[in-house]
Amino acid sequence: MVQADGEMPEPAATPPTGWRRFVPGRPLALAIAAGLVVGALITALIFVIAQRDDSTVDAAGNADPGTAMCPAIPVANQVLPSIVTIAASRGAAAGTGSGQIIKDGGYILTNDHVISVAAGGGTVSVLYSDGHRSDAVIVGRDPSTDLAVLKAADSAKGFPVIGFGSSASVQVGQPVVALGAPLGLASTVTSGIVSALDRYVPVPGDGVTHHLIGAIQTDAAINPGNSGGALVNCAGQLVGVNAAIATVPNEAGVSGGGSVGLGFAIPIDLAKPISDELIRTGEPGHPTTGLQVQEIPPSVAEAAGTPTGLFVLAVDAGGPGEKAGLKAGDIITKVDNAPAVSSEQIVVATLTRKVGDTIELTYLRPGTAAPATTTLTLGAP
Template sequence: MTAARRNGQVRIGGGSAVVFTEDGYLLTNAHVVAGADGGRAAFADGTRMEIDVVGADPLSDLAVIRGRMAVPPPAVLGDAETLRVGQLVIAVGTPLGLTGSVTAGVVSGLGRSLPTSVGRTRRVIEDVIQTDAALNPGSSGGALADAHGRIVGINTAVAGIGLGLAVPINATTRRIISALLADGRVRRAYLGLVSTPVPLSEPEVLRTGQRRALRVVEVIAGSPADDAGLRPGDLVLRAGGRPVSRAGDLQQLLFADVIGAPFPLAALRSGVVLDLVAVPQEMTEPG
């Protein structure tokens, strides 16, 4: 697949994609179609057609495109939450322009983090899949499938020899895909805090019933977190009524449905559990 700039003339690169609906929608990486509104796609069965960019989300490195003609049968989206280290996976894509290439490997690691950025907005893609299936330039946007042929990830980066990374197909990325299909973009909520996962001490475990929490490292002045009363050093136990203990737990909750709505937080401070309420704002990129 190749993508073109908005004038339809300048080619800006290529990559891979995977059909995931019968009516012609394909999933790829945002960086594959960055700055483009369309391009051309060639399929393994010889089909060629123009494609349009439906929407892209650089902060998850996912994008949805659509073919202008009938596309080959779609793949089935699986669930990366079922993966285990050592499990067989298959990478399909167009490495170095070789259409329809297939490589096999294993899941080398789970729960990896991949930093991303758009302008001054920094974010981390959580639960990235690490694999030793051979990936090369052009593999980006291609499918990472399990032994049953279900798509469990979208290949996104080559981090080194024998070290490839894929964005997982899970509940969070399904929400992102749905938003791209509906609106062409993903609206995210902003709290204004930086946190890191930490284990709790035995007295804290007895007090809270949790073994891990998110320690607040920084609170942005004037942010919803600041207005709610969170302070550096607080241990966030629950957000939106759900326990949080991993780096991505908060990110998974901060979508459009909580923007401007009361968002309950429970935090442990000096041995006391505080019930706080924040009102998340919509995340915007400064001009």
């Protein structure tokens, strides 16, 4: 099932459309890796595992090929001063998560689901690695990609900005280190490898689906409270923002709440430009198609004698969709030459592109015998 970590588990639900099962016959449940973590949860025993410190690191932050793990001691010493533990609350609702200082002046990158509880009148604070705390404000949010930026009231004076790497240089099998505050336990460090790349992980949240696009999969232990924290390479450079974990339901069908070695991080090459725009304008600035679409289930398509695809509910007047020649009632059958099976294809297309980029759409208009193809140019939001 999908749940916010720290909440009481509910009966298992069907995995969301588009989620790939990782163990044949055994459904995995996504769990947001920060969630609402209450004090009673902080009863877990912590086992500190010694890390070897005898590897070398190349310019891309990769460890020597003969070394299985990053030199975690110097990585921890370098990166932990840039990591914060985040507390967000509004009324009786509260949650904790992690973040990292990404720009001078106290700008902190985290997940939207970490601080969403405080949006619209709540409070946010950050705890630094040396134990002192500062109030913070929400600079901007992007629920679609599950990213948000905070600004510490004390400008994070005396604490370093985290170094940036490139997720494009990350390789499967590469050692990585995760830093954050699982279960509210600040300055926790775990290590592992990159298990896979370019995962698409839709994570249902409070009234919104978070789209983890091109996510980095890792077996480094990520638990509730790690969300928003750093995934770094062996040079201590940020390559991903930890965001979600997959868990295996127990015999009663209830999702477990801890790491099973399937964690997912938002690649920094996607997160960095979004965070820059949030700092600059307070908005993510994603382009728009000017379309409202809805999936046509196969059973409905069969009964109506129409193809499966995306039914165009509405087209914004003067928007990109209208300029591309689309009308309400059209059925989109392909998106960039791929079969149109989910409205999320349109969302993902806008999240990974900028204003002026194009999408190729194939559609069928009622009363016509053959489909047509058009190029839609994405417009400003």
